[in-house]
Amino acid sequence: MAIEVRIPTILRTYTGGEKAVDGAGDTLSALIDDLEGNHPGIKDRLVESKDDKIELRRFVNVYVNDEDVRFIGGLDAELSDGDQVVVLPAVAGG
């Protein structure tokens, strides 16, 4: 099962410069583990450990078919074949 994942400029060092890579998984969490297998180091840029729980980093946005995953279950968001996932770092500051 293939899911296209759009990679932002800042994380393309992990994908050999590729703008988009294919991954697999039936949840976002599983997809991120799959990406980590092929692009070691990328997982740590997407998630962090908080109170012994793995969570999406606060300033990383992930969208599944244009929906912000924070509104559809976060890392538990369900994925299916052909879904399009976009990763975008927040544009934010102080």
Place this chain on the structure above:
Amino acid sequence: MLTIDQATYDAIVAHARRDHPDEACGIVAGPEGSDRPERLVEMINAAGSPTFYEFDSTELLALYKQMWANDEEPVVVYHSHTATEAYPSVTDIGLASEPGAHYVLVSTREHGNNEGPVEFRSYRIIDGEVTEEEVAVVAALPEN
């Protein structure tokens, strides 16, 4: 060096003045690899704060999808500081995620919503390292 046209420069300053005392934010998109800031997009500061700015996540996706469709990239990412100098804060540096962009900082601390000179400065922020650069304001960007 950042080369920017007068109209875009003025629009960024006007946006910062208008939103003072909250921080204003936006981008100027341009063709990929061109280093030409051509298309100003004012964004809403979803944080609505005098000390923080953040693009709304849904608007952020819409913005990037539009840039991808146009083969554009963010040439300038700008925001204002309303009580401090136009220099990237620790938070700005930590969250900067467009290594190819010019990060423009405008400070409205002197005159707020009113007319008067504003600080307008530009930086590269790469891997936590800040490098200030010259800003050249031109009547119009040179022809390609």
